[in-house]
Amino acid sequence: MSAAASPSELRLVVLGLTGAGQRSAVCTILGLQDPQQGPDAADIQECSKHRGEAAGRQVVVVSSPAWFGSDCDPEERRRHISSFIALSSPGPHAFLLCVPLNQPAEGEAKALDVLKELFGPSAVSRNTIILFTHTEELDEDEPLEEYLVTWRKDLRELVERCGDRYHTLEARSGEPEESKAVEELLEKVEQAVADSGARHFSCPLYQEAKERVRQRQVEIVRQRRGKELNGQLTDSPPEENVTEEEMEAVREEAERSIDDLNVDVDSIFPFSASVSPSSPAPPFLWGLWEKLTGWMRWVSTLVRREALLGALVGLFVGGPFGGMMGATVGSVATEVKRRNTQKTK
Structure with missing residues (x-):
């Protein structure tokens, strides 16, 4: 049985927008202490395939750039999609x-x-797991589930779209270490x-992709054997005299040569680069979000999220009236949470 078909090997495809923590996730899963040993230190630019052992299992991790954004060139998108599919063929166990x-x-x-x-x-509902990153957003004693709810x-x-499957690999105080978090992820x-x-x-x-990779494996093996003459293969069947060991030896080379699968990017990505539901929020909104969350963490010992809610109300209403409304909303939210906390004690 080939390594690719071995039931003891788990194939994972790691996806995410730029800056979402893909590289860190790959390194954590494979147990790499130094991020420089994993994919490139910068944001992932090309599809990569990494093998290793995690929690007693053989693991293959394929990472891919954010090809699903509207700012990606159509041909680059087709190439990235074809590449990560080929690298994770005959199919991943999870996205x-x-x-x-x-x-x-x-x-x-x-x-x-x-x-989808x-x-x-089924790729989403059965085979995708949400992997939460940047969990410094949470208060020290705040469970992830509580934050989401x-x-x-x-x-x-x-x-919910992913069958209620989610996880985080980022260890926090009082929670399992990263190795335990990786084991729990693989169990999921x-x-x-x-x-x-x-x-x-x-x-x-x-x-x-599976068929294209196998055909390419045969071509590479036979080329190395010197069986190709003037661009024509011999008349014998393609797999004749090609062993599984030879096929596996050239597998990754064959996978990396596949970058033109029949992906209809025009129908799947009909949006323009300027207007799209998948486009990131405008820079000023991202900046606002970062400032607000940063401010919230800075004053977390004095003012928690209830005050942030009030600040948001005041910001978007504006003026003296907005300030008063925001203060009121923040105070009410704080009191509600205080009373709910007392009831649970």
Whole structure:
């Protein structure tokens, strides 16, 4: 049995917008202490494939640039999609979508839409796990689940679309270490595979990639054997006298040569670069979000999220009236939370 078909090997595809923490996730899963040993220190620019052992399992992790954004060139998008599909063929056991807690989830929602269009609904509902990153957004004693339920309807909707599967690899005070978090993630992947009833995810695009990779493996082996004459292969069947060991030896070379799968990017990505539901928020909104969350963390020992709610109300209403309304909303929210806390004690 080939390594690619071994049930002891888990294939994971890590996706995410620029800055979502893909590189860190790859390094954590593979147990790399120095991020420089993993994918490039900068944001991921090309599809990469990494092998290693994690929690007693052989793991293959494929990472990919953010090809689902509207600012990606169509040909680059086709190349990235073809590449990560080929590198994770015959099919991944899970897609891991990195989602930062400190940003709105509009782009990630579009990413799930695109995965559904590319691979079908089951790719999202059965084979995708939300991997939360940048968990410094949480207060020290605040559980992730509580944060999602209380504050982030947008993130809860992402989780619900993925069959309520989510995880984080970022260890916090009082929580399991990263190695334990990785083990728990792989257990969730295995459970998702068991629930799906298939050995791994598959669809027409992955079937095409599997066949293309195998054909390319044969070509490479036979070229190395000197069996090709004037661009024509011999008349014998393609797999004749080609061993599985030879095929596996050239597998990754064959995978990396596939960059032109039959992906209809025009119908899946009909939006323009200027206007798109998947476009990141305008820079001033991102800056506002970062300033507000940064301010919230800075004063977290004195003023918690209730005051941030009031600040947002005051900001968007504006003027003296907005300031008074914001202060009132913040005070009411603080009192409500205080009373709810007392009731649970």
